[in-house]
Amino acid sequence: MTTFDFDLVLRARETVTPSGLASRSVGVRDGVITAIDDFDSDLARRAERVLELEDDEVLLPGLVDTHVHMNDPGRSDWEGFSSATRAAAAGGITTLVDMPLNSIPPTCDVDALELKRAVARDQVHVDVGFWGGAVPGNLGSLRHLHGAGVLGFKCFTLPSGVDEFPCLDAGQLRTALREVAEFDGLLIVHAEDSDVIEQAPGPEATRYDAFLRSRPREAENRAIARLIEEARSTGARVHVLHLSSSDAIPMIRSARHDGVRLTAETCPHYLTLAAGDVPDGATQFKCCPPIREEGNREDLWRALADGVIDIIVSDHSPSTPEMKHLDSGDFGLAWGGISSLQLGLPVIWTEARQRGHSITDVARWMAEGPARHAGLHSKGRIAVGADADFCVLAPDETFTVDVHSLLHRHAVSPYHGRTLHGRVRQTWLAGHPITGPWTTSSAPRGRLLSRGDR
Template identity: 65%
Template sequence: MAAQVVIRARRAVVDGAEQSVAVSVADGRIVAVDPYDTVVPGADVIELSDDEVLLPGLVDAHVHVNEPGRTEWEGFASATRAAAAGGVTTIIDMPLNSIPPTVSVAALEEKRAVARDQAYVDVGFWGGAVPGNLPDLRPLHEAGVFGFKCFLLHSGVDEFPHLSAGELREALAETATFDALVIVHAEDEQTIESSPQPHGQGYAGFLGSRPKEAEERAIAEVIDATRETGGRAHILHLSDADAIPLIATAQAEGLRVSVETCPHYLTLDAEEIPDGATQFKCCPPIREHDNQDRLWAGLEDGVIRTIVSDHSPCTEELKRFDSGDFGEAWGGIAGLQLGLPAIWTEARERGHSLVDVVRWMGEGPADQVGLTDRGRIAVGSPADLVVFAPDESFTVDVAALRHKNPVSAYAGRTLTGAVRQTWLHGIPVDIDADPRGRLLTRGQS
């Protein structure tokens, strides 16, 4: 197929390396990746500046859009605009905190109907595993969800109850029959309940209410259940670096257990969180700097293979800035638009390259959910591309973000790396024009 557009970049992340390339695009897909000086007759040529790097569109497999039902927290229009502004071209939406939660095919169809004409990037959906919906899991899988989210303790919203240890095993055994992925919020309920309850403005009190042992005990439970059932499990938003050896051992054993972490755990330190700064509250919590160093080591060793946002926004009122009380505030970090610059700012300081960042935030999440032609610049892949200026710095202004509510743990921070343009299906995204994102089903390219 003849190229319609050629993007020429002296720096581009292709095939696990930085290269000088000419990327040819036709009908929304990449049709050739040639050396930089290649002449492509008849095509419009776009030349990137010397300070720009061409990246593949990133894939964020952990996003709470919250629509329908809690659209004042976030919605598909605002979330996907923020994604595009942050270089993310595919998101997978969590089955909560929307109402209804995505625990049946009827609820999935309701969510798809709301999202269909609002998406500025491509959107897929997770299903939910909750008590009593075991018969719904296979129909949801056949309807195209990318897997099933569950909690091992209260989810924060009553309409999405958590699974017991026995129910987790039942869900893993059922999903093993059709090889679906179960993704788990792994904190142990009993450990949390027996810990001091958070109250007041001190972050140390909140941190003490979500001890590392809660993650380790729950992750051990997930590993045992995976071993017993033969299922596939993915540990969500790992904050406790002490759990990495548990996961590494399970992976070495051949168990199908994977794990992700998030930009806030890799870039923010418990020691630096001021009193009353509830924008930093999330579960599991942001931990100390030494713990952060060891999370980075887990990425370097390949035990942790993906970085996703866990974008979990809410209204300003729910963060309780009036009292600054960590016990009362909603827990969640709104970071969909800022994940790439936040990670790049820290990664470059630690000696990592954009190749590493693309592996963790593009290829890794894409492969996890089976969208194996995304998150990379390759012939046949969707022409989802990002023009990134890795040396350009900016200070985060929450009022300028595309998230619905002006709440961010990164407010006022100086980050390095700016997204100058995002392409979806071979066309630059215009977040002030009509949306062109597509709704994805499992197995769809």
């Protein structure tokens, strides 16, 4: 009986590694990368199975998306663990981190976390971790959630949109930061100032420019400035969610230079769409904070290139089509959330390549960076000791988005009809194919992740 050193070896003329793009053979055993060598090394002769990529394909680490609303349990008619993780797998994503809202109950105590894990356990097609929530009623017990394995804590500085997940006022934000600083936790913050928004003109039905004025940049800028000062005084680790206002970039840069423990993310829709391109009444484009002007978009790209913005994540925030009010096109009534989980990689790659960025840049922003942000040290890299999670991408292949072919629960997306570069042809999780021609089973293979996992 032949004994093999590897369960699988993948050979690719272009492999994205932490040191750049290279021609490599990658050996896998028991779901972990155990060897990386030159393309023409003898690894393949020592493997039970060998996958050699086509000449037009690139081997990337499986992507990591740390900002996803799966809404399960309680609002699984909006999305659900099964549909969200199937869409993720189709988009080359092998790890998701679930937001503590809009599920019912929200993940604000250990019982709610255990319920969410029980519901997810047999449904997830990719690996899934969980954020906890920081709300007025649980600030004294965040340590318990931390101990139960959440990766950090999300809070809002203005109403969240669902009553069961209230926002923190200035004093409560300070209390939360002091609490997480005691055990070196992480607070991730939806930073918009409610007073600024209350004083802004309201949205006017179908007009996108009116909706944009109702969520001004100053709301983000003021909330981020306050967050920076509180982080400076408490020493806590903080993360700015879904940055849309480029005006905040200089203060983020300055704070980090001063040693404030601050990171920031942005999202595909802020990097690829512009306010001037959003038709009136097209509520599939509504999100909060909103899609802003073209110049603002280009400033966000420059901040990514400079390293001021750390990562790109989806903020996949779906709802039922009825909640988007697609019939009336009323931006004031519509749910604010973009559905794009399956499309993040081709959407970003299409725009990145036009600006001279490489596929290694994209992998850093969408795989390695998000894994580091969430403390998932075995994810996001093709490196010895990392999980054998891979995305096989054909970067030059184009396709036109048909919203009805997407795998998230409802056929709503602002990218319908757009032509994109970059087709995900295969996705591998822990050394097993979960999409593509080698896949032999549609059964869920994902694991549930906790803080401190390998």
